[in-house]
Amino acid sequence: MKNDELCPCASGKTFGECCGPVLGGARKAETAVELMRARYSAYAVGDVKFLFASSGPEVRAEFDEKTTRDWSSSAQWQGLEVLATEKGGKDDEEGFVAFVAHYSANNQQCEHRERSYFKKIDGEWRFIDGTIETNAPYRRESPKVGRNDPCPCGSGKKYKKCCGKDK
DSSP, X not given: OOTTXXXXXXXXXXXXXXXXXXXXXXXXXXSHHHHHHHHHHHHHHTOHHHHHHTBOHHHHHHOOHHHHHHHHHHSXXXXXXXXXXXXXXXXXXXXXXXXXXXEEETTEEEEEEEEXXXXXXXXXXXXXXXXXXXXXXXXXXXXXOOTTSBOTTSSSSBGGGTTTTTO
């Protein structure tokens, strides 16, 4: 990726002023969010070595380079959306970043939602663990109408013989 192109992390900055220097080793991520953005960009540009290097010991022990490379190259990365942060600043030792990674694979739009835990190890931010988050389950506003319940339209008939007839 060229330094004057927009950064894959969707920060609005160029790669050269955003994630490029972190991926290239010119400087270290100063915050957990900055490391999160650099890790997303590493997936987008296929920098599997950075993904390994920016991980904590437990993640490194389970790191599968081939699987990571395959996922990185098979997806079309479309941007990162940081939803929330907790700690993770320059002076903190740990922090959490909730995010949505947007990408497409197999001609299908996808999103990966996660709450990641970062920790400073020897003064450098590292990815330690992540919890995949799903959308909140659908909650009905009104009680569910059963087939044998009175129809909510007020006809006096059972739901299955009235408004639920075609369902």
